Amino acid sequence: MDLLDSMKVYVLAVEKGSLSAAATACGISATMAGNHLRTLEKRLGMQLLSRTTRRQHLTPFGEDYYQRCKEILRLVAETDEQAQKLQLAPAGKLRVTAPVSFGTEALMPALSDYLERYPQVSVDLVLSDRVLDLLEEGFEAAIRIGPVPDSALIARPLAPYRLMICASPAYLARRGTPARPDELSQHECLAFSPSAAAHWRLADQEHICRVPVSGRLQVNQGQALRVAALQGMGIVLQPAILLEGDVRAGRLVQLFPNHQLATRPMSILYLPDRYRSLKLRSFVDFVVERFKH
Known part of the structure; x- marks a missing residue:
């Protein structure tokens, strides 16, 4: 017999005062309820209920076992409920x-x-x-x-993933603002390493150009390249999400806004x-x- 089912019958027998009442609550026969109780007592090697023709009494061990059964059944019910919730909601x-x-x-x-x-x-x-x-x-x-x-x-x-080309006002005041993409080759271009590109690709409505770029600083982190651009160290090509806040605040100036930079999937x-x-x-x-x- 299933141990948890036997525990349920025993708990109901205690709470309802008889095995027959427990059998009715569980939808089983009184004989089957008696079998559950005997299975428990045989498993434990201890008597749980002292029964007479008129009433039943819990043995001292039966009282302690009743409390433990209630706790076990409560934990099982809570675990089942939690499992059902996990099946219905991401967790x-x-x-x-x-x-x-x-x-x-x-x-x-x-x-x-x-x-x-x-x-x-x-x-x-x-x-x-x-x-x-x-x-x-x-x-x-x-x-x-x-x-x-x-x-x-x-x-x-x-x-x-959209990209932007930007420089600080201080850099542009010192080195001049490139008017055409091909003028980038005359400027300090900040490179993302280790995959620093030798060319930056831009396009307008008529032409696509690959501009050779170079510079003395390579950095392996986009946020650090942004800081370098803010410090006036050169022109930066980085994601729009990293630079557009600085452009709105005037800390950086977007270059070639009418040109489309190659986006990345x-x-x-x-x-x-x-x-x-x-x-x-x-x-x-x-x-x-x-x-x-």
């Missing part, structure tokens, strides 16, 4: 990786809304400009900038077998909705 820890600039400037503010919407989910966000392996490093989702490699990962497209990626997880599904759908393609 648990979600491990995500994203590029540093996008994660800091765009994803982090959005996470406030996500966590408020799903209070049972916690997020472990790792910001890195390295391409991290989801499976080997234990991530459930990754936001990537650039073409999606042909792999086993599922990719959902997000809005393209951006996606959220995840392993296909993980998408059954409600927490992952909720996060992917939230990111796609917030950063629409």
